[in-house]
Amino acid sequence: MSTPYRCPNCKTNKTRFNMIEQISHAVKINPESGEIVxxxxxxxxxxxxxxxxxxxxxxxxxxxxxxxDEKTFAKFGESHY
Structure with a gap:
């Protein structure tokens, strides 16, 4: 996060963002009940x-x-800063 961000949707926000960390868990589920097998x-x-x-x-x-994606906000921030 060393590049400036800017929202490509509202185009005004350059300072307030939420970072969402994605953590995956590999599971196999029952196709009928949806329970984790x-x-x-x-x-x-x-x-x-x-x-x-x-x-x-x-x-x-x-x-x-x-x-x-983080890249979307970073690219928009670089090109419109």
């Missing part, structure tokens, strides 16, 4: 379970509520 760690989920590879953080504009 099995929980895996990152390394033994098996060959049919892809590991999470999304962004580590998401950012929410504290003025309008838009939630996007």
């Amino acid at each position: 099995e929980s895996f760690n990152d390394h033994d989920a098996g060959p049919f379970h892809l590991p999470y590879n999304g962004p580590e953080y998401r950012i929410q504009c504290a003025a309008c509520g838009l939630i996007e």
